[in-house]
Amino acid sequence: MKMAVLGAGTIGSLIIRSSVSMGFQVIGTGRSERTLERVRSVGAEPTSDNLKAVKCAELVVISVKPQHFSDLIRQIPSELWKGKTVVSVMAGVRIETLAKVIKDANLFRAMPNVNARVNMSTTALTGGEEGRDVVDTLFKNLGTNYWVTEDLMDVWTALIGSGPAFVSEIVDGLVLGAVASGMPREIAYSAVLDMLRGTAENLRHHKGHPIEVRDNVTTPAGTTIRGLKVIEERGVKAALIETIESSTRRASELGKVIDEKIRKEITEDHGS
């Protein structure tokens, strides 16, 4: 499979590294020598020529920042996209908007997260039928895929995109609590990470509601109920619900601004 990754930055280079490991023939683009060197270091062919990269690829990933998209798209004649499978990882840019300038292609959006670094991304994918298998394979190599409808992308961005930040904050709080109770930080940190992984596996294995697992370890007048009482009193669960709602609203606001800006720019260019 011949593939081009336009914008080999943080996420683009992770996609390149993964695709090269699957035996894809990858060409990666960037403007600076630093980006091109990064492409080289993950085993792909570097170029600053986006047109050349698209010409020779059957599968194209667009991983520039949304504010650089209009500039990038100007470099590629619209007829060149015909029949190609194109995946955008740009946050907020809707398929309908992409379709205005990437004509007659099989269009997809992907929203991976930073855990792609350890091949454990939880990636949302959306798009049509044709080309779906190769897109699924591409992102499965970086973690787990969820095919969703496009309207779920904002909550996905909040829950799964920002999720690693929220969980890191919770981890920090747990570790500080252990340190306050006399445990050395290094032991606490490592043990908390193991406990999180174990809890996730246990919850998945259990299949029922998480509250059932919680109740299994909650002995009358024991240690767990003391801690749970504090969680209740401080409204931790309500805060988490509000965290995701608020972050989703922001993803939606930003998405609208980005999408409208790109629409305006490409409409000015293409007069449509």
Ligand SMILES: NC(=O)c1ccc[n+]([C@@H]2O[C@H](COP(=O)([O-])OP(=O)(O)OC[C@H]3O[C@@H](n4cnc5c(N)ncnc54)[C@H](OP(=O)(O)O)[C@@H]3O)[C@@H](O)[C@H]2O)c1
């Ligand atoms: N980071 C994440 O965790 C994450 C997760 C999901 C989705 N995303 C999305 O992924 C996209 C990239 O994010 P990122 O964090 O990877 O950003 P990034 O590190 O800044 O990568 C973007 C890359 O695009 C290159 N670029 C810019 N204009 C270009 C052009 N005209 N032609 C070729 N290359 C160009 C830049 O390199 P030069 O400056 O050398 O050109 C840069 O290396 C964004 O749209 C973001 O919404 C990111």
